[in-house]
Amino acid sequence: MPANPFNLPPPYEGGCACGTVRYRIEAETLGSRVCHCRICQRAMGAPFLAVASFPKAAVTVTGETARWRSSERLWRHFCPKCGTRVTLEPLDGDRLGFPLATLDDPCAINPEMHIWVSAKVPWLMLSDGLPQYREGSPEPYRTA
Secondary structure, rough: OOOOOOOOOOOEEOOOOOOOOEEOOOOOOEEEEOOHHHHHHHHHOOOOOEEEEEEEHHEEEEOOOOOEEEEEOEEEEEOOOOOOEEEEEOOOOEEEEEEEEOOOHHHHHHHEEOHHHHHOOOOOOOOOOOOEEOOOOOOOOOOO
């Protein structure tokens, strides 16, 4: 899967709403997706999660986070002060996911696809031309 040509180059910076948790990423994204699954909907309190993943080694996070395990394969880290969901940590890979809305420039990375559209809320129309997959991504994340 080729990198999105509209992405800005790293570094990427972002953080939570109150500023307690900040992060800096020194690598290109391993992939970016819009996930419509029910777990992401509930965890984010929104109809979907737009997220980009990066190699763990390229990420620096400052400030304390709390975490909860939203599924057998994923930890979700959040700011305990304001509740912003900051990081997704899969247990099956050496990567971290960051919601695009937490980037200082939320337009710096564009999603490459929609996944789990089988759970998409029916009033949301997808007209961005991105590939749509009924369930998970057809390809694994790119390697660092």
